[in-house]
Amino acid sequence: MPQHPRTDRDHLILALSYWPTGATNSGWRSRSSSLDGIFAPGLLAETARTAERGVFDYFFWGNTEDSSNANPGGVIRNAFQFNGFAAASYLAAVTSRIGLIASVNTTYSDPYLTAQLASNVDHLSRGRFGINFVAGAPGGAAHRNFGHGERPDHASAYVRANEYLEIFTRLQDSWSDDWFVGDKEGGRLFAPEAAEPIDFVGQHFQVAGPLNAPRSPQGRVPILHAGTSEESFALGARYADVRFSPYASIEWNRAYAQRNRELAVAAGRSAEDYAFVVGANIYVGETRARARDLFNEVQRNLVERFSPVVVGRHLGLDLGDIRPSERVIDVVDSTALPADGTGRALLDEFAGIVGDHDFTFDDLFRFTANKKNFPVVVGDPREVADWIEAGYVSGAFDGVKVFPPFMRTAFTDFVDFVVPELQRRGVARTSYTTETLREHFGLARPGVLRRSPESSTRPSVATAELQGVNA
Structure with a gap:
């Protein structure tokens, strides 16, 4: 089990969930929305710079592998979403401090390639990259896009996800930090002993390793995870640095965080190493009436039939x-x-x-x-800040991921109106005091974990445990 030593988390985590047409199905039809360049780099860069101006901790890309048209509004949102690795690589060059988080589905991807891409983007961004791992949502038709005869059942998907994250973690540690030698006269570019195979053998994967990329600037990129099942809770307790959690009430969310932190402790980690971020659809206006008008307009413009x-x-x-x-x-x-x-x-x-x-x-x-599945917050800057501050100071959550109903103004209004109010109250920070995404989360850089000699041919711990649970 990887250990994640904690340094300090002294501010509200602020994040943006980026959807070029907005996070709602009908926000793109708003008179205030902009449809110019929704699949072009300009809007992406402009939005990231706006988030950085608001001292946001990370910029997040959700994704879906399902391209069916069962949900017209969902198709509109998903069709114009960038691949997170591609977008993060681009934004690494046009931003300097904000974290960049891509989403990866463990059912429809490969852990070795994901580890390679993660290392590359973390180097390109100088330590600002992270990954949100999902095991595959129920329903949908994504399996038909990847040559799967049928959708994997829930239990099997999480057995695969546990193996996947074990491989991903071990590959990140397959190179030592002191790998570079650079001895031109002696003919040694790097130390061969710095790279070690992982020789993983599991139910779903066999991966030799080591990774063909040196250890990333953060050591290991931060991992995010979300889900509502017991299997998801167990996976997050083992591997996640941040859990994207639902929101019900302050009391409910405090209990939710406490329970998941107890699971992390049982998995050998510190409770302080596990942060909880909730999402919110936020409609903010300079006045409450303006915010209500924005909300009502978005609701009226829905494309789906009742x-x-x-x-x-x-x-x-x-x-x-x-x-x-x-x-x-x-x-x-x-x-x-x-x-x-x-x-x-x-x-x-x-x-x-x-x-x-x-x-x-x-x-x-x-x-x-x-x-x-997110709460909807409608109000003027003080009312929105009240909701965020109440949840943060009470321990219901450590951060908020903003889901703007449409782009661009719905997000710039949050940065221009709500963020200064949160800063005035001492909830949000006024400038970046940290460099890497791990540091934004208050996590220290982890040391290298080496595998034990006898682990080269035995089944993974995660696979063995879950086979017992699901027997």
């Missing part, structure tokens, strides 16, 4: 052939829904935004289609 099945799934109810124009309050008694369930929380959240419970099923459908 589906009672989708709304019912969110509420945990069978709505049958409910008409979109019917008021929710006339059909659903929110007090009868479980107090700790997602259905009541959804209704309360939406009512809090629009001001009352006088909304239709169509209104609720539009809200759920655009919000994804």
Whole structure:
């Protein structure tokens, strides 16, 4: 188990989730959105520089391997998303301090190539690269794009993911830090003993190693992970430096972080080495009325057709052939829904935004289609800062990943209005005081972990453990 010694994390982690058309399905139709150059380098560079001006810790690319058209709004967002490795390599040359994080699906990629790319981009960015590992979302048709006859089941996907991350970690440590010699007269460019094979043998992979790239500036690039299953919690406890977590309430999120930190301790790590970042769809205006106008416009412009099945799934109810124009309050008694369930929380959240419970099923459908799995925060700069500060100082989360509903102004307004308010309160830092992404997270550079001699031919620990769990 890799150890991640902690230095100090004394500020709110700020991150941007970059989607050229916005993080909502319909934000691109807003009058304030810009569609110029949505798949061109200019918008990418401009947005990254804006994030750096706001002293953001990292710039994040989500991804999907599913190119089916089952969700029209999702197709719009995903079709114009850059590959994270390509985009990070480009931004490494036009930014200087912000971290750059790509997403990798362990079901549809190779650990050796991923380790090689990660090392390369970390060198190009001078230690600002990280990876968000996902094991494959349920549903979807990504398997059809990679020659897979059928979608891997959940348990198998996580057995593969554990092997993948073990290989990835060991490959990063397959070179010593003192590898370079540069002795022209003696004819020694590097020390041969500095590179060591990993000889990994598992259920899904056999990888000899070592990596054909020297150890990265950070030693190991930071790892992010998200998921809701027990297998995901175990994977994150072993390997993740940052967990992208859902948000329900301050109390719920404190308990969530505590439980996952306990799992990390059980895996041999320090609880302080595990940070928790929540995502939020943020609509900010100079006034509350302006923010509400932006929110309402995005909801009106949804391209998907109403589906009672989708709304019912969110509420945990069978709505049958409910008409979109019917008021929710006339059909659903929110007090009868479980107090700790997602259905009541959804209704309360939406009512809090629009001001009352006088909304239709169509209104609720539009809200759920655009919000994804993240809380929606609508308000003026002080109200948005209040929400962020309350969660941060209470220990509900260590950071916030901003999901702008559209580009460009929805994000620049956050940087221009909300960030100064957070800085004034001492929550966000006013300048960069660290160089690498690990340092942004308050993590020290780890030493090299060498494998034990007897590990060369035995199955991986992760595989053996999960086979026992899933037997």
